[in-house]
Each structure stands twice: as C-alpha cells, then as structure tokens.
Amino acid sequence: MIETSTDWEDSGFDCDHCGGEILKRIDHETGRADQISYQCRECGCQWAIGGDVIRIGEGTYCQAAARARHKQSEPVGLPEIPVDLEQWSGLLSKSLWILLALVAAVILLRFGGAIVTRLLLPFLVVGVGAYFLVRYGRAQSWW
Numbered sequence: 001m002i003e004t005s006t007d008w009e010d011s012g013f014d015c016d017h018c019g020g021e022i023l024k025r026i027d028h029e030t031g032r033a034d035q036i037s038y039q040c041r042e043c044g045c046q047w048a049i050g051g052d053v054i055r056i057g058e059g060t061y062c063q064a065a066a067r068a069r070h071k072q073s074e075p076v077g078l079p080e081i082p083v084d085l086e087q088w089s090g091l092l093s094k095s096l097w098i099l100l101a102l103v104a105a106v107i108l109l110r111f112g113g114a115i116v117t118r119l120l121l122p123f124l125v126v127g128v129g130a131y132f133l134v135r136y137g138r139a140q141s142w143w
Helices: 060-073 083-139
Strands: 004-014 021-029 035-040 046-048 053-055
Antiparallel strands (some): 021 035, 035 046, 046 053
16 A cells, blocks of 8 residues: 655744745655655745756746746747647657557458457467556556
8 A cells, every 4th residue: 555645844934925824745655755845835836856847836926937947948049839739749659659559450350350350369478468567567567
C-alpha cells in the first residue's frame, strides 16, 4: 500500500509576487525518494529547489510574472507557442500510435485471417507482460 504525506517547514523567504510566506514542502511517498519544493502559502506558486517554476499561482501578480519570465526566455524572432499545444503533443502522438496499431490490426485480420492472429498472439502476450513489468519497475523506483 502506497502512503503519502507532506511536511511543511519555514524556508525563511517571502514571495516576490504577493509577499506571502514561502514554505519548504517535503512530499513523502512509500518506496520513493522525497520530493522537495518551495510553495507560497498565499498565492500557491510552487518552485523546484533549483528555482524553476513548477506551478503558477492564481494571483494576478503571479500571472504577470509568468508572462514576463516567458518573454525573457523566448528567443527573438520565433512565434509564441501556446502552452496548451505542448500539453496536447504527448496525447496526440500516443493517440496516433494507437490509431495506427488498430489500422494495422484490421488490415492483418482482413488479409491474414486467424493464422496471423495465432502467430501474433505470443508476441502480444510478451509485449503486454513487458509493459506491465516496466510500469511496476518504475513504480518501485528500480530504474
């Protein structure tokens, strides 16, 4: 059973967006290394130990600071890429692979019949087993 808990410690810093107290957040999860970050008590902004922004808060100052930081890091002359496109890119590529696999399966079944299914069944079982083994290994932090 996976148990999670979060400890909060004073970091000694104040948020430059809203002036709120920044706390050191330590997330404990059974079988995994502790995840440490900083989070503002007032606006909810969250930063990694190295200073990278993990989550932008709900305040208007937070949104303005995020836009200013994005414009500073943006190379000159390139168009602005919406954040939603980056979030969808992983989902679209996964959906495309699933669609291609389904099309290939239909073609194989249509032209190969049950013999192709009989030949591919062992590969399917080994592939599904390997997939679940990799997922279990990642959950156990083996790799």
